[in-house]
Amino acid sequence: MEYVIFDLEWDNVFYKKEKRFINQILQIGAVKLDGDFNITESFTATIRSAISKRVTGRFATLTGITTEKMLKGIPFEDAVRAFNKFSSNADVTMTWSDSDLYTIVENEKLLKDGLSFNMNRYLDLQKLVQAKMREKGYENQNQVSLEVAAEFFGISLDDFSMHTALDDSTVCGKLLGICYNENVFNSLVKDAKDPEFSRRLHFKSYSITDINDKALDKTKFCFKCPKCGAKLNRFSKWKYSNRWFSSTFRCPKCNDKYIARVFAKMTFEGVTYKQRLSKIEKKETENEVQSVPETV
Ligand SMILES: [Zn+2]
Numbered sequence: 001m002e003y004v005i006f007d008l009e010w011d012n013v014f015y016k017k018e019k020r021f022i023n024q025i026l027q028i029g030a031v032k033l034d035g036d037f038n039i040t041e042s043f044t045a046t047i048r049s050a051i052s053k054r055v056t057g058r059f060a061t062l063t064g065i066t067t068e069k070m071l072k073g074i075p076f077e078d079a080v081r082a083f084n085k086f087s088s089n090a091d092v093t094m095t096w097s098d099s100d101l102y103t104i105v106e107n108e109k110l111l112k113d114g115l116s117f118n119m120n121r122y123l124d125l126q127k128l129v130q131a132k133m134r135e136k137g138y139e140n141q142n143q144v145s146l147e148v149a150a151e152f153f154g155i156s157l158d159d160f161s162m163h164t165a166l167d168d169s170t171v172c173g174k175l176l177g178i179c180y181n182e183n184v185f186n187s188l189v190k191d192a193k194d195p196e197f198s199r200r201l202h203f204k205s206y207s208i209t210d211i212n213d214k215a216l217d218k219t220k221f222c223f224k225c226p227k228c229g230a231k232l233n234r235f236s237k238w239k240y241s242n243r244w245f246s247s248t249f250r251c252p253k254c255n256d257k258y259i260a261r262v263f264a265k266m267t268f269e270g271v272t273y274k275q276r277l278s279k280i281e282k283k284e285t286e287n288e289v290q291s292v293p294e295t296v
Pocket of ligand 1: 225226227228229230251252253254255256
């Protein structure tokens with residue numbers, strides 16, 4: 001078995017061609033591990049931007065990659081080719097959370113000749129580590145940062161510069177050794193050559209703005225009284241503002257009034273929802289309720 005864990009550092013820069021900001025990859029770092037999780041080789045490449053002449057101050061502070069260092073870097077294509085060569089024999093390639101994969105998709109347009117990062121099989125290491133943390137009693141369900149995970153497993157970060165691609169990858173390598181569980185690992189590995197893997201990454205999710213959209217599940221727009229459990233009656237039209245639908249409801253038994261909010265997003269897997277229900281205090285009239293500003 002051979003594993004490769006890589007990490008990317010990117011800077012948010014203005015891309016003139018598309019008149020918008022993009023997360024441009026400026027560093028690739030990676031480690032190679034054998035079947036016993038020993039680090040056998042490392043890789044690092046700093047990239048000279050083809051679209052901007054400087055890095056942002058925030059990026060330089062975070063990563064240590066100053067404008068001067070960036071300008072001494074290599075072209076993006078050379079860095080990707082070198083990384084692909086480094087990782088060509090990897091059975092499984094990993095990153096900490098899949099956000100690096102989405103950044104790769106965003107950067108593909110900057111690469112000539114349809115070049116991209118090669119992977120055979122992929123695993124999101126964050127998921128594997130979080131599974132182990134939960135097993136050990138960690139209860140927070142939010143995504144954990146690499147620092148929090150390292151601290152949880154007693155990895156000292158004194159010798160590492162976090163947010164440099166190679167050091168982050170090295171810390172990931174240590175976590176892999178600690179958290180490896182064959183069953184969990186196999187259940188999380190994805191075939192990166194499967195067209196669905198790519199379709200998922202390229203899918204652009206969007207919020208649904210039309211209450212009559214056929215994709216919406218009407219039951220997500222029904223609410224029960226938190227006090228007595230009765231089905232609430234809606235007494236105003238659904239309005240859409242700032243990514244949320246909102247309307248007012250009344251409990252037929254308690255007579256309490258509520259504002260209900262629903263957020264609906266179309267993703268690769270289908271529509272996902274968020275629902276909020278907040279009680280309207282008695283002193284407010286319905287008119288005042290209608291003018292309550294939306295908060296997300
Ligand atoms: Zn009620």
